[in-house]
Amino acid sequence: MAIVPATTRGNFLTCLLIFLITHPSCCRRKAEKVRPCERTAHIVHYIFKKHNRMMRKKRTHAASLVAVLHNIRSVHNVASMFRTADGAGIAKIFLTGFTPAPINRFGAPVPQFAKVSLGAEKSVPWEKIRRVGDVLKKLRAEGYVIVALEQSKNSVPYYSLKASSSKLKLIALMVGNEVRGIPPVLLRRADVIMEIPMRGSKESLNVSVAFGIAAYALSANSH
Secondary structure, three states: OOOOOHHHHHHHHHHHHHHHHHOHHHHHHHHHOOOHHHHHHHHHHHHHHHHHHHHHHHHHOOOOEEEEEEOOOOHHHHHHHHHHHHHHOOOEEEEEOOOOOOEOOOOOEOHHHHHHHOOHHHHOOEEEOOOHHHHHHHHHHOOOEEEEEOOOOOOEEHHHHHHOHHHOOOEEEEEOEOOOEOOHHHHOOOOEEEEOOOOOOOOOOOHHHHHHHHHHHHHHHHO
């Protein structure tokens, strides 16, 4: 039987009702192909696939927020960011430097990656490009504003950027290495440097956690 994730259940049920009302013959034809005891589950599964397809099409038209993950070493961190990117509506992820990809050099899926991402690498477009400079040059030529997530003397709190980002229609969010962060040479190429203020004794958050805060803050203004 199809199981609908709790996070999408409300939207899905709305789509289900609309689809059942507007496409009764389609659902009936689908249901006639299976045994009566399986018809309800079959229809739910069919509508859920239609809903997912609609959401993927919606993502392709909202290419206003992309992410650049540079020199991130942990597979778990990258996979977690993929899952967050899916939730925040990020249009594409660029993996640069030695940041690991969802597949290995032989084209096979990385089990440790899929265990954390839960398949987000299939719904979020991504590209592996070793030279981060080439990616930044390409994005700037396409009109993207490069926003680096890093602590710096020139950085601004992420919430102040959110409040003043009405002019930021195309945003490329760049995050860096777990220990060293984003190199100064790349910070100089950023249009904006933003940071997440720390209220306690620790100086920083885990990179995947910081990415989630920044991604959701920026996605509210880029869509």
